[in-house]
Amino acid sequence: MKKTMTRRAFLEASAAGGAGAIFGAPLAFRxxxxxxxxxxxxxxxxxxxxxxxxxxxxxxxxxxxxxxxxxxxxxxxxxxxxxxxxxxxxxxxxxxxxxxxxxxxxxxxxxxxxxxxxxxxxxxxxxxxxxxxxxxxxxxxxxxxxxxxxxxxxxxxxxxxxxxxxxxxxxxxxxxxxxxxxxxxxxxxxxxxxxxxxxxxxxxxxxxxxxxxxxxxxxxxxxxxxxxxxxxxxxxxxxxxxxxxxxxxxxxxxxxxxxxxxxxxxxxxxxxxxxxxxxxxxxxxxxxxxxxxxxxxxxxxxxxxxxxWNKSLTWGLGGDQVRILDRKIDGLLLAAELFDGIAAALGYASQAENMGKAWRDLLASQSHDVGLCEYSRWQGDRMAPYDRSKTSTISPGARSVITTWMPPKNRARPSSMPR
CATH class of the missing domain: 3.20.110.10 (Glycoside hydrolase 38, N terminal domain)
Incomplete structure (x- = not known):
């Protein structure tokens, strides 16, 4: 029976020893x-x-x-x-x-x-x-x-x-x-x-x-x-x-x-x-x-x-909230898996099933539609027009930056606004 590829087998095969170097220097393994x-x-x-x-x-x-x-x-x-x-x-x-x-x-x-x-x-x-x-x-x-x-x-x-x-x-x-x-x-x-x-x-x-x-x-x-x-x-x-x-x-x-x-x-x-x-x-x-x-x-x-590549991705869209939180949860789950492995070795019940569900939720949140469309409900303008925002919720410093650097029709709706 063919063995199913798992993350553990994947990392062992690639000699990666951790996937954090995925965009770094070439690995020794070929x-x-x-x-x-x-x-x-x-x-x-x-x-x-x-x-x-x-x-x-x-x-x-x-x-x-x-x-x-x-x-x-x-x-x-x-x-x-x-x-x-x-x-x-x-x-x-x-x-x-x-x-x-x-x-x-x-x-x-x-x-x-x-x-x-x-x-x-x-x-x-x-x-x-x-x-x-x-x-x-x-x-x-x-x-x-x-x-x-x-x-x-x-x-x-x-x-x-x-x-x-x-x-x-x-x-x-x-x-x-x-x-x-x-x-x-x-x-x-x-x-x-x-x-x-x-x-x-x-x-x-x-x-x-x-x-x-x-x-x-x-x-x-x-x-x-x-x-x-x-x-x-x-x-x-x-x-x-x-x-x-x-x-x-x-x-x-x-x-x-x-x-x-x-x-x-x-x-x-x-x-x-x-x-x-x-x-x-x-x-x-x-x-x-x-x-x-x-x-x-x-x-x-x-x-x-x-x-x-000539990539032009969604850097800065929505204050990069999705991307920032994604990295935090990614690191948290990796730490939790390590802790769970130690706890299980000491006789405690493993939480692997719950963490598997958490990983699936994280992977779902990484969908391109989440990253591209979360702040793009106005389609052609890509971001909510500035005049639809309640400026009272924006700090004076943020209002100054938005007003100075963004054309009126493309000014972003702050993340605190109702959706």
């Missing part, structure tokens, strides 16, 4: 890449193109407002589109909590999804517990998000995650090592720039070896010119960039979508397939399938240092 043999052996077919559709949604955050039913709708869109011409394949990117909760409340949908996963019509990608912005949380939380999320999905769906890719920001130089040690075979740098800009560099390649800070290399789909959010597929297929990438092997058009916003009475699967049918000589693939089939075209190994 993790081996978990690379299927067919990646190096399958020849690249000439002509045509591949298309992958990556559907991002979540329960933590947006699902709190729209309900777990929105996650059911998003997953149903993917399944129905697989059954309807032109029979596209979808990479589904939900947080692990969504799959877990869906299995509890909608077991019939979960059982149906298992069949599509087994048939290769849908692939689950990402796999973190709460879809956080990876470079804004601690090294410890990076590990817990990946390892715990992957395990929650395995328990809910009996499915082993293969490709690490979140739509929201979760890329940094140690991802190849973390993903490989957690059991992922593949990764991708094709992250979408949302309010929290991922800033992944463009690589004019169809596929590459993404090398981590410790030397680990993992097969990877980069962000190239054939990429976008609900892009004009025919325009991309007719572009000069497409022809250049076709000369290197089998091009992959990468389309992010967000199915789940629509009304249940007018689901996306009734209209979305038409735009995918417009392409000619197209092979619909998941990311895993693409790298399984056409990984032989990987010739280059690419290391991206931290400065290689």
């Amino acid at each position: 993790a081996k890449s978990a690379v299927p043999a067919q990646v190096r052996q399958t020849p690249v077919a000439a002509g045509g193109l591949c298309l992958t559709i990556c559907n991002h949604w979540s329960y933590i955050g947006i699902g709190w407002q729209l309900g777990i039913e929105s996650c059911v709708l998003s997953a149903t869109d993917a399944m129905e589109m697989a059954d309807r011409p032109p029979h596209v394949k979808t990479c589904l990117n939900l947080d692990a909590r969504a799959y877990e909760f869906m299995a509890e409340k909608f077991p019939e949908v979960t059982e149906r999804l298992k069949k599509y996963l087994a048939d290769g019509k849908i692939e689950l990608i990402g796999g973190t517990y709460g879809q956080p912005m990876g470079t804004t949380i601690s090294g410890e939380s990076n590990i817990r998000q990946i390892v715990m999320g992957r395990e929650v999905i395995r328990r809910a769906l009996g499915y082993s995650m293969a490709t690490f890719l979140e739509e929201e920001e979760f890329t940094h130089p140690q991802i190849p090592q973390l993903a490989s040690l957690a059991g992922f075979q593949y990764a991708s740098l094709a992250q979408l720039d949302t309010w929290g800009r991922a800033g992944c560099p463009r690589q004019d390649l169809n596929a590459l070896w993404w090398k981590g800070i410790d030397g680990t290399a993992i097969p990877c789909v980069p962000k190239n010119a054939l990429f976008g959010y609900s892009p004009d597929l025919k325009k991309l297929a007719a572009s000069d960039d497409f022809r250049k990438l076709a000369a290197l092997g089998k091009p992959l058009i990468f389309a992010w979508e967000e199915f789940g916003w629509e009304s249940p009475e007018q689901p996306a699967y009734l209209t979305a397939p038409a735009k995918y049918a417009a392409l000619e000589q197209v092979e619909f693939v998941t990311l895993k399938e693409y790298l399984d089939k056409y990984g032989a075209q990987m010739k280059e190994t690419v290391y991206v240092p931290m400065d290689g």
Whole structure:
């Protein structure tokens, strides 16, 4: 029986001795890449193109407002589109909590999804517990998000995650090592720039070896010119960039979508397939399938240092309250685990179950929707207009700073204001 990856086994394997150094200097240990043999052996077919559709949604955050039913709708869109011409394949990117909760409340949908996963019509990608912005949380939380999320999905769906890719920001130089040690075979740098800009560099390649800070290399789909959010597929297929990438092997058009916003009475699967049918000589693939089939075209190994990303995250939003409290609770839970281990060794009852629940709550609070949207209820203006704030609650010093440095329509609502 295959042993489940736990945080303890993860740290022992990586010789990290504590995850606090996750963004620091290279570790002495060099993790081996978990690379299927067919990646190096399958020849690249000439002509045509591949298309992958990556559907991002979540329960933590947006699902709190729209309900777990929105996650059911998003997953149903993917399944129905697989059954309807032109029979596209979808990479589904939900947080692990969504799959877990869906299995509890909608077991019939979960059982149906298992069949599509087994048939290769849908692939689950990402796999973190709460879809956080990876470079804004601690090294410890990076590990817990990946390892715990992957395990929650395995328990809910009996499915082993293969490709690490979140739509929201979760890329940094140690991802190849973390993903490989957690059991992922593949990764991708094709992250979408949302309010929290991922800033992944463009690589004019169809596929590459993404090398981590410790030397680990993992097969990877980069962000190239054939990429976008609900892009004009025919325009991309007719572009000069497409022809250049076709000369290197089998091009992959990468389309992010967000199915789940629509009304249940007018689901996306009734209209979305038409735009995918417009392409000619197209092979619909998941990311895993693409790298399984056409990984032989990987010739280059690419290391991206931290400065290689052009990230623009939510620094300062809401006074960084969420981020500051996150680090405090992270440290508190680590200390509590150490104390509990000593207490249990002395014969006291362990509180591991309660701390496990506390970690899950913390991982949920790290959701990108919490960090990006907590103070962004006014959408286009990103922050509450200053004139909606009760200035009597703002200290004179804070009022002076806000008035001096922020344009009137973008002045922030102080954290003490009612929500």
